[in-house]
Amino acid sequence: MSEELISKKELLDLTGISYGQLYRWKRKSLIPEQWFIRKSSFTGQETFFPREKILQRIDRILNMKEDLSLDDLADVFSPNPGEVSLSVEELLERNIVTSTSLNLYLETVNITDQPILGFEKILVVYALDLLLLSGDISLEEGRLLVRTLDKYFPGKTGRECAVGLTRKMGVPVFFLVPGDGGMFVDDETRTVAKLSMARCTEELKLRMGGSEG
Numbered sequence: 001m002s003e004e005l006i007s008k009k010e011l012l013d014l015t016g017i018s019y020g021q022l023y024r025w026k027r028k029s030l031i032p033e034q035w036f037i038r039k040s041s042f043t044g045q046e047t048f049f050p051r052e053k054i055l056q057r058i059d060r061i062l063n064m065k066e067d068l069s070l071d072d073l074a075d076v077f078s079p080n081p082g083e084v085s086l087s088v089e090e091l092l093e094r095n096i097v098t099s100t101s102l103n104l105y106l107e108t109v110n111i112t113d114q115p116i117l118g119f120e121k122i123l124v125v126y127a128l129d130l131l132l133l134s135g136d137i138s139l140e141e142g143r144l145l146v147r148t149l150d151k152y153f154p155g156k157t158g159r160e161c162a163v164g165l166t167r168k169m170g171v172p173v174f175f176l177v178p179g180d181g182g183m184f185v186d187d188e189t190r191t192v193a194k195l196s197m198a199r200c201t202e203e204l205k206l207r208m209g210g211s212e213g
Contacts, residue, residue, distance in 0.1 A: 101129035164194035
């Protein structure tokens, strides 16, 4: 499935940002280099962007730049999770995830003590929390999600991959696919939920940074 593109001129007109802002954000790594796509047009070479991704990113930058410096924003959007780790108590005290999701995660991966969790494991709990709170998945499906991510997600933190849930004849199947593009399934299979793990990484960084003190 090909991604819908937007031209640079249309992007600047639609968002009201300037050419200078766009390229400053690129230099600061707020907008990935690979989103600047050079294509031939009737006027010669023109720059295009993945429409949905760039519009979402610019909207987030504009809404957050009053509270965060460009360097702080670059850290939020960076695929590198950093060396962040929190205890179970800290995750609950700072309302980063709910106790239901955290306990379900710990039970599923068979952790019985009170561990310190690194960013990648916290991200799995956060994705589980989002899907449980949305009502898209059941507790039993939550366990399946944890087992799927625990097996296949390590090392992919921050990369553009999506986790989703399909159901066919009532049977749930979780999938992990590269990128944020669509996935073709047969007519009898229903896509119930889909999460961008890169977007979850950004949101979790903000929650972990903004919920202190």
